[in-house]
Amino acid sequence: MTSEQALSISLGLQGPCVIVRLTGDFDYGSAAEVRDRVTQALDLTQPPLLVIDMQAVSVCDSSGLSVLVYLHKAVTASGGRMLLSALNGRCKHLFAITALDRFFDIRPTAELAIAELSENGNPPPFTG
Template sequence: MMVRSWADGRFALLQAVGDLDLTTAPRLRAEIDAVLATEEPHLAIDLTEVPFCDSVGLGVLVSTLTRVREQHGRMVLVVGGGMIPHLLTITNLDRHFEVTGSIDEARQELAA
Protein backbone atom coordinates (compact mmCIF):
# COMPACT_ATOMS: atom_id res chain seq x y z
CA MET A 1 0.00 0.00 0.00
CA MET A 2 1.08 3.50 -0.79
CA VAL A 3 -0.26 6.41 1.27
CA ARG A 4 0.21 10.08 0.42
CA SER A 5 -0.90 12.96 2.60
CA TRP A 6 -1.02 16.71 2.23
CA ALA A 7 -2.61 19.69 3.94
CA ASP A 8 -5.35 21.60 2.18
CA GLY A 9 -6.22 24.65 4.21
CA ARG A 10 -7.91 23.67 7.44
CA PHE A 11 -7.99 19.94 6.72
CA ALA A 12 -5.73 17.10 5.65
CA LEU A 13 -6.12 14.76 2.69
CA LEU A 14 -4.83 11.20 2.60
CA GLN A 15 -4.82 9.03 -0.49
CA ALA A 16 -4.41 5.27 -0.13
CA VAL A 17 -3.53 3.00 -3.04
CA GLY A 18 -3.61 -0.78 -2.72
CA ASP A 19 -5.24 -3.35 -0.48
CA LEU A 20 -6.13 -2.31 3.07
CA ASP A 21 -5.62 -5.44 5.13
CA LEU A 22 -3.76 -6.96 8.06
CA THR A 23 -0.36 -6.35 6.51
CA THR A 24 -0.96 -2.82 5.18
CA ALA A 25 -3.26 -1.32 7.82
CA PRO A 26 -0.32 -0.29 10.06
CA ARG A 27 1.03 1.86 7.20
CA LEU A 28 -2.26 3.73 6.90
CA ARG A 29 -2.59 4.03 10.69
CA ALA A 30 0.94 5.50 10.95
CA GLU A 31 0.18 8.10 8.30
CA ILE A 32 -3.12 8.99 9.99
CA ASP A 33 -1.34 9.30 13.35
CA ALA A 34 1.21 11.67 11.84
CA VAL A 35 -1.48 13.81 10.22
CA LEU A 36 -3.68 14.01 13.32
CA ALA A 37 -0.67 14.97 15.45
CA THR A 38 0.12 18.02 13.33
CA GLU A 39 -2.97 19.05 11.41
CA GLU A 40 -6.45 20.23 12.20
CA PRO A 41 -8.68 17.28 13.14
CA HIS A 42 -10.51 17.50 9.82
CA LEU A 43 -9.59 14.72 7.46
CA ALA A 44 -10.52 13.30 4.06
CA ILE A 45 -9.33 9.80 3.18
CA ASP A 46 -9.39 8.88 -0.50
CA LEU A 47 -10.07 5.14 -0.85
CA THR A 48 -10.97 5.14 -4.54
CA GLU A 49 -7.80 3.15 -5.33
CA VAL A 50 -8.35 0.56 -2.56
CA PRO A 51 -9.77 -2.58 -4.19
CA PHE A 52 -9.90 -4.67 -0.99
CA CYS A 53 -10.45 -3.96 2.71
CA ASP A 54 -10.59 -6.55 5.48
CA SER A 55 -11.79 -6.22 9.08
CA VAL A 56 -8.43 -4.86 10.26
CA GLY A 57 -8.55 -2.10 7.64
CA LEU A 58 -12.14 -1.35 8.57
CA GLY A 59 -11.05 -1.15 12.21
CA VAL A 60 -8.48 1.51 11.31
CA LEU A 61 -11.20 3.59 9.66
CA VAL A 62 -13.57 3.22 12.62
CA SER A 63 -10.91 4.05 15.21
CA THR A 64 -9.84 7.07 13.14
CA LEU A 65 -13.43 8.31 12.99
CA THR A 66 -13.66 7.98 16.78
CA ARG A 67 -10.41 9.91 17.30
CA VAL A 68 -11.43 12.68 14.90
CA ARG A 69 -14.79 13.09 16.61
CA GLU A 70 -13.13 13.18 20.03
CA GLN A 71 -11.05 16.09 18.73
CA HIS A 72 -14.27 17.77 17.48
CA GLY A 73 -13.26 17.28 13.87
CA ARG A 74 -14.82 15.74 10.78
CA MET A 75 -13.77 12.87 8.58
CA VAL A 76 -14.95 12.22 5.03
CA LEU A 77 -14.26 9.03 3.10
CA VAL A 78 -13.86 9.32 -0.66
CA VAL A 79 -15.05 6.09 -2.25
CA GLY A 80 -15.76 5.01 -5.79
CA GLY A 81 -17.59 1.87 -6.74
CA GLY A 82 -16.48 -1.53 -5.61
CA MET A 83 -15.89 -3.10 -2.26
CA ILE A 84 -15.62 -0.15 0.15
CA PRO A 85 -19.16 1.25 -0.24
CA HIS A 86 -20.54 -2.28 -0.15
CA LEU A 87 -18.56 -3.06 3.01
CA LEU A 88 -19.81 0.10 4.71
CA THR A 89 -23.40 -0.79 3.80
CA ILE A 90 -23.36 -4.41 4.97
CA THR A 91 -21.77 -3.40 8.28
CA ASN A 92 -24.20 -0.48 8.72
CA LEU A 93 -21.23 1.87 8.98
CA ASP A 94 -22.58 3.92 6.09
CA ARG A 95 -24.77 5.57 8.72
CA HIS A 96 -21.72 6.78 10.64
CA PHE A 97 -19.26 7.84 7.94
CA GLU A 98 -19.58 10.85 5.70
CA VAL A 99 -18.95 9.56 2.19
CA THR A 100 -18.33 11.39 -1.09
CA GLY A 101 -17.43 10.28 -4.59
CA SER A 102 -14.48 12.59 -5.22
CA ILE A 103 -11.77 14.57 -3.49
CA ASP A 104 -13.36 17.80 -4.74
CA GLU A 105 -16.65 16.85 -3.08
CA ALA A 106 -14.77 16.03 0.13
CA ARG A 107 -13.07 19.44 0.04
CA GLN A 108 -16.44 21.13 -0.34
CA GLU A 109 -17.93 19.11 2.53
CA LEU A 110 -15.04 19.88 4.87
CA ALA A 111 -14.96 23.55 3.91
CA ALA A 112 -18.66 23.98 4.69
Protein backbone atom coordinates in the same frame (compact mmCIF):
# COMPACT_ATOMS: atom_id res chain seq x y z
CA MET B 1 1.06 -15.13 -9.18
CA THR B 2 -0.72 -13.26 -6.40
CA SER B 3 -3.28 -10.51 -6.87
CA GLU B 4 -2.19 -8.64 -3.75
CA GLN B 5 -1.36 -5.00 -4.31
CA ALA B 6 0.77 -3.34 -1.65
CA LEU B 7 -0.89 -0.26 -0.22
CA SER B 8 0.57 3.14 -0.95
CA ILE B 9 -0.33 6.04 1.30
CA SER B 10 -0.22 9.62 0.09
CA LEU B 11 -0.60 12.33 2.74
CA GLY B 12 -0.98 16.03 2.13
CA LEU B 13 -2.59 19.25 3.24
CA GLN B 14 -5.16 21.08 1.16
CA GLY B 15 -6.38 24.21 2.89
CA PRO B 16 -7.38 23.19 6.43
CA CYS B 17 -7.74 19.51 5.51
CA VAL B 18 -5.42 16.54 5.87
CA ILE B 19 -5.91 14.47 2.71
CA VAL B 20 -5.08 10.76 2.71
CA ARG B 21 -5.14 8.92 -0.62
CA LEU B 22 -4.92 5.15 -0.36
CA THR B 23 -4.01 2.93 -3.32
CA GLY B 24 -4.02 -0.88 -3.20
CA ASP B 25 -4.99 -3.38 -0.53
CA PHE B 26 -6.04 -1.85 2.81
CA ASP B 27 -5.71 -4.99 4.91
CA TYR B 28 -3.98 -6.53 7.91
CA GLY B 29 -0.56 -5.99 6.36
CA SER B 30 -1.04 -2.24 5.90
CA ALA B 31 -3.53 -1.26 8.63
CA ALA B 32 -1.00 -0.39 11.36
CA GLU B 33 1.03 1.83 9.02
CA VAL B 34 -2.10 3.71 7.91
CA ARG B 35 -3.20 4.18 11.53
CA ASP B 36 0.23 5.44 12.64
CA ARG B 37 0.91 7.76 9.70
CA VAL B 38 -2.55 9.30 9.66
CA THR B 39 -2.61 9.73 13.46
CA GLN B 40 0.67 11.68 13.23
CA ALA B 41 -0.70 13.81 10.39
CA LEU B 42 -3.77 14.79 12.43
CA ASP B 43 -1.52 17.05 14.51
CA LEU B 44 -1.08 19.30 11.46
CA THR B 45 -4.50 20.91 11.84
CA GLN B 46 -6.58 21.73 14.88
CA PRO B 47 -9.28 20.72 15.06
CA PRO B 48 -8.44 17.89 12.67
CA LEU B 49 -10.27 17.88 9.35
CA LEU B 50 -9.58 14.59 7.58
CA VAL B 51 -10.51 13.29 4.13
CA ILE B 52 -9.65 9.69 3.30
CA ASP B 53 -9.89 9.06 -0.44
CA MET B 54 -10.72 5.38 -1.02
CA GLN B 55 -11.11 5.56 -4.81
CA ALA B 56 -8.05 3.39 -5.57
CA VAL B 57 -8.49 0.89 -2.71
CA SER B 58 -8.80 -2.55 -4.29
CA VAL B 59 -9.43 -4.51 -1.07
CA CYS B 60 -10.48 -3.41 2.41
CA ASP B 61 -10.74 -6.06 5.11
CA SER B 62 -11.78 -5.94 8.78
CA SER B 63 -8.36 -4.57 9.75
CA GLY B 64 -8.82 -1.64 7.39
CA LEU B 65 -12.33 -1.02 8.68
CA SER B 66 -11.04 -1.12 12.26
CA VAL B 67 -8.45 1.56 11.46
CA LEU B 68 -11.11 3.77 9.86
CA VAL B 69 -13.31 3.47 12.96
CA TYR B 70 -10.28 4.23 15.18
CA LEU B 71 -9.42 7.33 13.13
CA HIS B 72 -13.02 8.51 13.14
CA LYS B 73 -13.14 8.27 16.94
CA ALA B 74 -9.78 10.07 17.28
CA VAL B 75 -10.87 12.91 14.99
CA THR B 76 -14.28 13.42 16.60
CA ALA B 77 -12.78 13.23 20.12
CA SER B 78 -10.55 16.15 19.10
CA GLY B 79 -13.54 18.15 17.87
CA GLY B 80 -12.83 17.56 14.19
CA ARG B 81 -14.53 15.89 11.25
CA MET B 82 -13.63 12.97 9.01
CA LEU B 83 -15.08 12.24 5.59
CA LEU B 84 -14.48 9.24 3.37
CA SER B 85 -14.67 9.65 -0.37
CA ALA B 86 -15.05 7.70 -3.57
CA LEU B 87 -15.81 4.21 -2.29
CA ASN B 88 -15.54 1.85 -5.24
CA GLY B 89 -17.84 -1.13 -5.86
CA ARG B 90 -16.19 -3.69 -3.57
CA CYS B 91 -15.64 -1.22 -0.74
CA LYS B 92 -19.11 0.25 -1.14
CA HIS B 93 -20.60 -3.25 -0.83
CA LEU B 94 -18.49 -3.99 2.28
CA PHE B 95 -19.59 -0.74 3.93
CA ALA B 96 -23.23 -1.54 3.12
CA ILE B 97 -23.21 -5.09 4.54
CA THR B 98 -21.44 -3.94 7.72
CA ALA B 99 -23.75 -0.88 8.06
CA LEU B 100 -20.66 1.33 8.23
CA ASP B 101 -22.13 3.35 5.37
CA ARG B 102 -24.47 4.75 8.03
CA PHE B 103 -21.64 5.35 10.54
CA PHE B 104 -19.26 7.26 8.25
CA ASP B 105 -19.88 10.44 6.31
CA ILE B 106 -19.13 9.41 2.72
CA ARG B 107 -18.91 11.71 -0.29
CA PRO B 108 -18.75 10.68 -3.97
CA THR B 109 -15.43 12.46 -4.62
CA ALA B 110 -12.47 13.71 -2.62
CA GLU B 111 -12.97 17.15 -4.12
CA LEU B 112 -16.51 17.39 -2.71
CA ALA B 113 -15.32 16.20 0.70
CA ILE B 114 -12.47 18.73 0.75
CA ALA B 115 -14.78 21.55 -0.33
CA GLU B 116 -17.30 20.68 2.38
CA LEU B 117 -14.72 20.60 5.16
CA SER B 118 -12.98 23.73 3.88
CA GLU B 119 -16.26 25.67 3.83
CA ASN B 120 -17.95 24.27 6.90
CA GLY B 121 -15.12 23.07 9.10
CA ASN B 122 -16.82 21.87 12.22
CA PRO B 123 -20.55 21.57 12.73
CA PRO B 124 -22.09 24.05 15.16
CA PRO B 125 -21.97 22.95 18.80
CA PHE B 126 -24.95 21.02 20.09
CA THR B 127 -27.03 23.29 22.29
CA GLY B 128 -29.90 20.88 23.05
